[in-house]
Amino acid sequence: MKNLKLKFIGPVVLISLFIGLVACEAETMAEMEPPKDAPPKGAMKDGPPPKKGPPPEKGPPPKKGDVPAPGRSPALNQALGNLTSEGELTVCTDAPYEPFEYEDEDGNWTGFDMDIMRDISARMGLELAVKVVPFDGIWLLPASGECDIVASAMTITEERAKSTLFTNPYFDADQSLLVRTSDADKFGTLSSLSDGSIAVQTGTTGEMYAQENAPSGATLVSFDEPAAMFLALQSGEVDAILQDLPVNGDRQRNNPSFAMTEVFPTGEQYGFAVSPKNKPLADVVNDMMEEMMMDGVYEMIFNAYFGPVGEVEPIKVGMILVGPRNDKGWSQAHFEGGEYVVEKMGGNIEEDYIVVDFVNPADSPDLTVPDVVSDMIDQGAKIIFATSDDMGDGIMEAAAMFPDTPMIFASGDTAWEEGKRYKPELTNLANIMGKMEYGQMVAGCAAAIKSKDGKIGFLGPLINAETRRLANATYVGALACAGDKSIDFKVTWIGFWFHIPGFTLDPTQVTNDFFDEGRDVVISHIDTTEALVVAGQRAAGGETVWAVPYDYEGACEQAPDICLGVNYYNWGPSYLQAAMHASFGTFENNFYWPGPNWSDWNDHDSSMIGWIPGAGLTAAENDELNEYINELTQSKAIFEGPLNYQDGTPFLADGEVATDLQIWYAPQLLEGMIGDSSAE
Structure with missing residues (x-):
């Protein structure tokens, strides 16, 4: 709560309640109610409301010194x-602080406090004027003539009451615990976070509560x-x-990625503040708050911001795969991501999961994506990937x-305002892609550490901006961990994401x-595991060779002893977020490009990408790799200059860090890499 905070800025960003938390939701919403204690005269009181209707019209306000108007x-x-x-x-307020005071898209003041102030102003026959000020000492401003009243989600305290006049309480505000929906079972209570990390806001009562009560x-x-x-x-x-219940409640209500799991009653209440010399205004506000309670306006405003959250219902999910669902690679990672969504939303895999695989021109030349989508919608799909x-x-x-059906274009850029294929008119089409550049950097580092002479092969699919940037990231990781070795990094593209006889090069032959x-490590960047299989066969014949597969967490199982590790996609959490938005009716065409959970790359409920170390690395080599991962965690820089492209064109000057646009749209391989930068 805004108690000790000097400046409390609270814009709420993106993306709630998970199906297993309905009981908690009911308890939570019960906590967020108007004060229930018998209030003093003029406070909000329960009672049978009269006929609802607009408040009575007031005459124009008098000028100072006017004779009192009749009826007032x-x-x-x-x-x-x-x-x-x-x-x-x-009105003085410290904004934005959703859901209490903030400006909407049109620049109009809105929020729980602001809606109450606007209604009170109208009942007084006045216009509402808002003055944004820092929170520190905001309760002193009415006495100094800066404003008439403070409405800023402000806790009533004895200390503040010495220098300001509070109205009767209008809101009970406790503390609460907010977690990711996928972690709701794991972190259901504060005590369950004994080994976890808890965010608090500096100088607030939430911070004080956490300091006193965290395990x-x-x-x-x-x-x-x-x-x-x-x-x-x-x-x-x-x-x-851990912070204010109404703020966490607002985030839960509007973002299905988050869920409140515990409420901590503190007995704190919000009040409006006026000058100690302006008791008439305090009395008027108290009277009008009572009117609002009686005529139902307060309840209407309250429910608009703190009303109950709808239960998440299972929905049918459509998944379109380019390859087979069991390829131990890209397609299987997506397939299992869809299974995660259905299971987490309480659905049934047999009934609520529609999967079509082998959707590519070679395997299914007569099958089009619009045809697949149309058929899925006919079967009841409510979101399609x-x-x-x-x-x-x-x-x-x-x-x-089908503009009413939410869809995800994985790896696409159609919802990115800066993207080359930006399509703002497709409001039902969002993008999700993992920032696998980090995973490729780790893969390149592992290869460089293991390779005897630094000779590395990169088994690439087709050539486009995505594959170029990921190949470049792999090379950068190899350079970072080369030590005294000279890196000889060769890229060969097979022509598609996986082997199609007669259409692509044979990845087995390329490996x-x-x-x-004489290359002793092959890094695979295709959807399937031929590189690892070949490496395993040759290692069984006595050769010292190694491989790094791609895409799928279980890929090393093909040849575990010679696998250096695998960087993989974990689509489930991001896909769950999109599906829950579709279920809630809050789906938007966002562009989402998350990296790993830096504190735990392999957290299946939060990390978009992961790295599983393989048995092919010794303990000492793993330690060296972890040092690089720690450095990457600190810098988070993917490409940092000086770097040139393959043809010598400057890419980044010394010390310059690549922007997301520069990363995403890689026009060439980097200088020093062997291989084609284009298919021409």
């Missing part, structure tokens, strides 16, 4: 005669702004947020054909060619 109470006349600005109720072993991480806390929770940097860059044109066509050339 003495307190109202006195209050109107003491206004800071004639004809206006001037020993828990790490408290302080943030200056609520927005940073939500981002940290979403990315996995922290495990929970297209999982290959090659499906781009088809899923854009399908999104235009053998790499080893025949």
Whole structure:
């Protein structure tokens, strides 16, 4: 709560309640109610409401010194005669602080506090004027003539009451625990976070509560702004947020990625504040709050911001795969991501999961993406995932054909405002892609550490901006861990994401060619595991060779002893977020490109990408690799200059770090790499 905070800025960013938390939701919402204690005269009181209707019209406000207007109470006349600005109720607030005070898209002041102030202003016959000020000492401003009243989600305290006049309480505000929905079972209570990290806001009562009540072993991480806390929770940097119940409740209500799991009653209440010399205004506000309670307006405003959250219902999920669902690679990772969604939402795999695989021109030349989408919708699919860059044109066509069905174009850029294929008109088409550049850097590092002479082969699929940037990241990782070795990094592209006889190069033959050339490590970037299989066969014949597969967490199982590790996609959490938005009716065409959970790459409920170390690395080599991962965790820089492209064109100057645009749209391989930068 805004208790000790000097400046409390709280914009709420993106994306709730999970199906297993209905009981908690009911308890949580019961806590967020108007004060129930018998209030003093003029406070909000329960009672049978009269006929609802607009508040009675008031006459124009008097000027100072006017004779009291007939029909107005003495307190109202006195209050109107003491206004800071004639004809206006001037409100001081520290904004934004959702859901209490913030501006909407059109620049209008909204939020729980602001809606109450607007209604009170209208009942007084005044216009609402809002003055944004820092929170520190905000309760002193009415006495200094800066404004008439403070409405800023402010806790009533004895200390503040010495220098300001509070109205009767209008909101009970306790503390609460917010976690990722996928972690709701794991972190159901504060005590369950004994080994976890808890975000708090500096200088607030939430921070004070956490300091006094968090379990020993828990790490408290302080943030200056609520927005940073939500981002940290979403990315996995922290495990929970402890802060005001209404703020966490607002985030849960509007973002299905988050869930409140525990409420901590503190007995704190919010009040409005006026000058100690302006008791008439306090009386008027109390009277009008009572009117709002009686005529149902307060309840209407309250429910608009803190009403109950709808239960998440299972929905049918459509998954379009470019290859087979059991390829031990890209397609299987997506397939299992869809299974995660259905299971987490309480659905049935047999009934709620529609999968079509082998959707590619070679295997299914007569099958189009729009046809697949149409058939899935006919079967009841409420969200559809297209999982290959090659499906781009088809899923854009399908999104235009079926604008009411949410769709995901994995690896696409159609929802990115800066993207080359940006399609803002496709409001039902979002993008999700893991920032696998980090995983490729780790793979390259592992290869460089293991390789005897630094001779590495890179088994690539087709050539496009995605595959170039990921190959480049692999090379950068290899250079970072080369030590005294010279890195000889060769890229061979087979022509598609996996082997199609007669259409692509044979990845088995390409891998053998790499080893025949004296390269002792092959990094695979295709959807299937031929590189690892070949390496295992040759190792069984006595050769010292190694491989790094790609895409799928279980890929090393093909040849575990010679696998250096695997960087893999974990689509489940991001796909779950999209599906829950579809279920809630809050789906938006966002572009989402998350990296790993830096505190735990292999957390299946939060990390978009992961790295599983393989048995092919010794303990000492793993330690060396972990040192690089720790460095990467600190810098998070993917490409940093000086770097040139393959043809010598400058890419990044010394010390310059690549932007997301520069990373995403890689036009060439990097200088020093062997292989084609284009298919021409």
